[in-house]
Amino acid sequence: MDDTLALKESVLFYLDRSGGLVKLVQDCELFDDPQHSEAVYRFCVSVNPSDVMDLDPVLGDRVLHDPLAATRLFRSVNVILKLTHLPPFPEYTLDLRASPRSYGPSRPFAMEGLVVAVTRTTKYTQGARFLCNDEGCPCSTGFHHIRVHSPGATESATVRNDFSCLVCRAPLREDVTFRVLGDKQLVELIHVGVLPLLNVHPPSSLRYQSVTLFLRDELCHSMRLGRLYRVLGTPALVHQWPGVTWSVEANSVQAWEPVYPHQVSEGFQALLKATAGSPWRFPGLLAHSFGCDVVPPGRYNTLKLALLLSLVQTTPDSADTFHSLDLLALASDTLLIDRLMAYSLSLAVRGVRHQLQGEMFASLSRDEHGAGTANIHAGSALLASGGVCMLGDLGGYRKDKLDAIQSVLESRAVGVFVPGRKYGEETDQQLSFPVQCSFWALADSTEPLLRRSSTLLGTVEMGPKPSQLAESFGLVVRCSDTVGGEAVLAQTAHTLSQAVTPGSQPLYPASVQLPFQDYQEFLAHARGLSAGLSSGAEKMIHGYYMASRRVRSDQNHGVNVSVASVKLLQVLLITLAEAHCKLCLRTTVQAEDALMAVLLCENAITLRQGASVLVIPPDAAFPCALGGDVGALRQRELLLDDLQQDVLRFIYAYAPGANSYIAEE
Numbered sequence: 001m002d003d004t005l006a007l008k009e010s011v012l013f014y015l016d017r018s019g020g021l022v023k024l025v026q027d028c029e030l031f032d033d034p035q036h037s038e039a040v041y042r043f044c045v046s047v048n049p050s051d052v053m054d055l056d057p058v059l060g061d062r063v064l065h066d067p068l069a070a071t072r073l074f075r076s077v078n079v080i081l082k083l084t085h086l087p088p089f090p091e092y093t094l095d096l097r098a099s100p101r102s103y104g105p106s107r108p109f110a111m112e113g114l115v116v117a118v119t120r121t122t123k124y125t126q127g128a129r130f131l132c133n134d135e136g137c138p139c140s141t142g143f144h145h146i147r148v149h150s151p152g153a154t155e156s157a158t159v160r161n162d163f164s165c166l167v168c169r170a171p172l173r174e175d176v177t178f179r180v181l182g183d184k185q186l187v188e189l190i191h192v193g194v195l196p197l198l199n200v201h202p203p204s205s206l207r208y209q210s211v212t213l214f215l216r217d218e219l220c221h222s223m224r225l226g227r228l229y230r231v232l233g234t235p236a237l238v239h240q241w242p243g244v245t246w247s248v249e250a251n252s253v254q255a256w257e258p259v260y261p262h263q264v265s266e267g268f269q270a271l272l273k274a275t276a277g278s279p280w281r282f283p284g285l286l287a288h289s290f291g292c293d294v295v296p297p298g299r300y301n302t303l304k305l306a307l308l309l310s311l312v313q314t315t316p317d318s319a320d321t322f323h324s325l326d327l328l329a330l331a332s333d334t335l336l337i338d339r340l341m342a343y344s345l346s347l348a349v350r351g352v353r354h355q356l357q358g359e360m361f362a363s364l365s366r367d368e369h370g371a372g373t374a375n376i377h378a379g380s381a382l383l384a385s386g387g388v389c390m391l392g393d394l395g396g397y398r399k400d401k402l403d404a405i406q407s408v409l410e411s412r413a414v415g416v417f418v419p420g421r422k423y424g425e426e427t428d429q430q431l432s433f434p435v436q437c438s439f440w441a442l443a444d445s446t447e448p449l450l451r452r453s454s455t456l457l458g459t460v461e462m463g464p465k466p467s468q469l470a471e472s473f474g475l476v477v478r479c480s481d482t483v484g485g486e487a488v489l490a491q492t493a494h495t496l497s498q499a500v501t502p503g504s505q506p507l508y509p510a511s512v513q514l515p516f517q518d519y520q521e522f523l524a525h526a527r528g529l530s531a532g533l534s535s536g537a538e539k540m541i542h543g544y545y546m547a548s549r550r551v552r553s554d555q556n557h558g559v560n561v562s563v564a565s566v567k568l569l570q571v572l573l574i575t576l577a578e579a580h581c582k583l584c585l586r587t588t589v590q591a592e593d594a595l596m597a598v599l600l601c602e603n604a605i606t607l608r609q610g611a612s613v614l615v616i617p618p619d620a621a622f623p624c625a626l627g628g629d630v631g632a633l634r635q636r637e638l639l640l641d642d643l644q645q646d647v648l649r650f651i652y653a654y655a656p657g658a659n660s661y662i663a664e665e
Contacts, residue, residue, distance in 0.1 A: 003058075008073055010056035017055075020045055040127025040148055040180045042078045044218065049083060064092075065107050067234065068150060078127055078148045082252055083232050086110045094235070094248075096191040096211055106152070108251055112230050114195065115223050116210055117188035117377045119367055120418065120429070124216070125149060125158045129178035134170040145172055149182075149216075151249035152236020185220045186367060186375070187213040187250075192228060192258065198383060199342070199351040199390070212247040222253045225362075225378040225433055226385030230256040260349070262524035264585065267514045272585060279592035280640055281633050283308070283583050288626045292513055294340045301622040303329055303337070303477045306600065307344040307440075308523075310475075313579035314388055314438045315349055315527040323575045326409060328470055329442040330607065331479035334393050337442045341390055345440070347516075347523055350387025352437075354380035356396055361404065361414040362433065366423060374423040376416060376431070381408065384437040391441040394469075402469055408435050409472035445478065474572045476604040478618065529587055531578040536591035541573045543651035543658050544598045548605070551612050551654050569605075573597045595644050596621060614650045616643060 015021045027043055053060030062070040063081065071079055086092040086108060094109035130145040139145060145165070147158045159179070163172040188210040197206060213233060215222065223229055233248040264272070275281035287305035289297045310325040331337045345351035354360055359379035367375045381389045394402065408414055416431045470476055533541070548569065576597035581589040599620035606612075617623045623639040626632050651658045 004073070007056070007059050007062070010059045011073055014052055014055050014059075015045070018046070018048070018051065038127075038178060038180050040078045040146060042080065042126055042180070042182075042217075044080045044082050046082045046084060049086065067107060083108055084252070086232060096189065097193055097208065106234060106236070108232050108234050110230065110232055111189070111211075111248070112228070112256055113189035113191055113211070114383070115187055115225055115227055115229065115378070116190050116383070117375050118223065118225055119186040119375050120373045120425075120431075121183050121185050121220050122373050123181045124155060124184045126180040126182040126217075128159050128180070129175045130163055130172040131175050132165040132168065132170050133173055134165070134168050137165060137168045137170060139165050139167050151234045151251075152238065152247070154238055182217045183220045184217075185215045187215055187223050188375075188377075189213050189229070189231065189248075195350060198380075199345045199348075199353045212245075213250045214247060215250050215253070219250055219253055224385070225376070226382040228256050228258070230254045260524045261521050262528055263521050264525055265514070265518040265521060267518055268522050271514075278633070278637055279584065279590060280596070280637060283580060283596075284622070284626060284633065284636060286583070287622075289513060290519075291340050291343055293516075294343050295336065298626060300337070300340065300479050301626060302600075302603075302619050303340070303479050304344075305621055306475055306477050307341070308583055309576060309579035310388065310438050310440070311344060311347055311523050312526045312582050313575055315386065323571060324412070324436070324438045324474065325572075325575055325579065326439045326473045326475065327441070328394075328473040328476045329440075329479055330445040330476065331442060332445055333479075334395075334442050334444050337479055338392060341392075341440050341442065345388060345390050347519055348388040349524070349527065350384055351390065352380045352384035352387065353390045354392065356392075360391075360401065361408065361435070362416045364416070364418065364423070373425065374418045376418075376433075381414065381435050381437055381439075382433060386436060388438045388440055391439055394441050394443045405439075405441075406469045406472050409439065409469075412436070439473070441473070470608050471568075474568060474575070474604075475600060476607045477600075478603075478607055480618065526582045526585060529582045529585070531581040531587055531589050533574070533577070533589045534591070537577055537589040537594040540591050540594040540598065540647070540651070541570070541577060543655040544594075544601075544647060545570045545573060546656060547651050547654035547658070548602075548612070548614075550656070551614070552605070552609065569601060573601055576600055591644075592640075595640070595647060598647055599643065613654075614646065616646065 094111040096113050127148045132139040149158050190210040194208045232252045233250040238245050287301045290304045313325045329337050361379040363377045365375045413432050418429045420428045577589045577593045580593040580596045
């Protein structure tokens with residue numbers, strides 16, 4: 001008894017010192033109503049285990065190793081101890097990849113994982129009042145028999161019809177007018193090690209087993225599909241004849257992202273220093289030499305630059321203000337482009353390769369834990385949240401799938417219809433989940449799907465539905481081989497050399513070849529940068545947007561552009577300019593970054609709708625062959641300078657009010 005009183009004194013002292021008593025008073029004000037009477041009043045107490053251990057080691061040990069006993073120190077109310085953290089030792093960590101799924105200590109553990117499925121919110125019983133059937137027993141009135149939900153317990157452990165009175169052993173009956181209900185949601189969490197397997201092709205033989213989390217009350221809707229979280233929870237084994245289920249009662253939830261090495265290697269630093277005299281030389285050389293394991297240097301430079309920009313801009317840190325950089329590649333050799341995209345996908349912060357036989361967005365199943373609702377499973381796009389979802393060749397998709405892709409690209413959300421009758425609900429429900437990832441796709445430019453109508457400026461006209469789908473992608477890149485049969489010979493020699501002596505010697509000594517790990521660390525560093533627009537970049541982006549909008553809405557100058565494409569254009573320009581700036585490891589977007597965004601956007605619009613009065617080369621970002629020598633780099637810079645003047649003249653001529661900030665030359 002003395003020990004219990006000492007622990008209660010320590011609890012009171014801790015609540016006073018941590019501000020818990022003030023919060024308790026504020027919470028009690030919500031129940032200060034004569035008309036409001038319940039059997040159980042629920043309070044959440046935030047507990048810092050380190051502070052409790054410093055105050056009273058016995059109480060700290062009770063909180064960490066026997067939380068139910070610690071909770072019973074508050075006998076008069078239903079108290080939930082919310083732990084802020086656990087000690088950083090292996091004994092307090094539960095590895096979802098090797099969890100024992102057996103009996104063990106009923107205490108909290110820390111675990112990290114990916115959300116792969118969630119259920120709708122349903123009700124559970126927080127507490128209930130029971131009365132004795134014997135009217136002569138003092139327990140026939142009052143609040144002597146109160147059942148409160150405990151972590152890991154089923155609904156039948158709280159509410160049942162076979163309880164007996166502790167005084168006279170007569171049967172108890174529930175006073176349903178005092179039943180207190182709360183919200184609960186089930187979440188399936190899987191080990192973070194599954195992420196590298198999602199972008200492997202062919203699929204790996206490894207299998208991971210998910211763990212079911214129970215989220216209750218204020219924790220409901222705190223976890224989203226496709227996101228990573230660190231969870232503090234208590235494992236529980238529940239006997240449900242004829243089997244036993246293993247689940248975790250969540251205590252606290254925090255969004256989490258693994259820490260990746262992000263540094264700039266000596267090779268990248270040397271290259272950056274050697275190209276410091278030009279804003280275009282460093283990203284140009286990166287695109288020229290990127291993907292040497294798949295294609296020879298210099299091939300598909302525009303596509304490789306677009307892939308690098310998408311990799312830099314797509315990051316989970318900006319989940320609330322996510323700007324996707326979707327990419328559609330048009331090529332005659334789709335197999336090679338597919339390999340190049342798969343190679344780039346492994347450099348994404350999270351890359352998911354969609355398999356045609358798998359679910360792209362979301363699927364439904366019946367819950368197996370007795371919640372009586374639908375279980376919503378994340379598809380490839382939701383699993384790629386904060387990263388890149390590679391769709392592959394669109395020629396293999398049916399029309400309904402292409403329509404679904406277009407709808408998601410335009411709305412950035414996926415709708416899920418839950419039929420109520422099938423999943424134990426009274427009414428049907430339409431749910432919506434945000435899709436926050438970049439999409440990569442490719443299409444065969446030689447197929448009837450992409451009907452060639454003109455060779456002028458590389459213009460490609462698509463069929464009615466594919467044309468609308470292409471407009472939904474922010475960036476469209478046509479991968480053409482300007483050197484004809486020499487490209488096939490170079491690719492053949494490259495493939496043979498890689499197969500015979502993979503990685504033994506540099507294949508192209510004159511080009512910049514950096515290790516794959518250096519690219520990973522460089523891109524991770526570039527993603528973490530924040531870029532702001534300079535005055536010159538802002539004027540060029542705004543001017544081009546206004547001029548392009550004016551010209552392409554006039555049938556005398558070009559093809560009419562849809563309203564959706566116009567809205568997408570301005571966001572895409574800023575996204576590309578910021579990505580090009582961060583790829584150069586700068587934090588201020590210059591006019592040269594804006595020019596690269598303008599050239600990529602204009603090429604994409606030309607492919608979709610045809611050319612306008614702004615006439616630029618089909619591969620404007622790389623208007624000439626780029627070799628490893630300084631002369632080729634200098635020639636590209638001179639051509640880009642000329643293109644910059646062309647863009648400025650275009651803005652001066654067609655953007656309203658451009659003469660106030662663009663000088664006529």
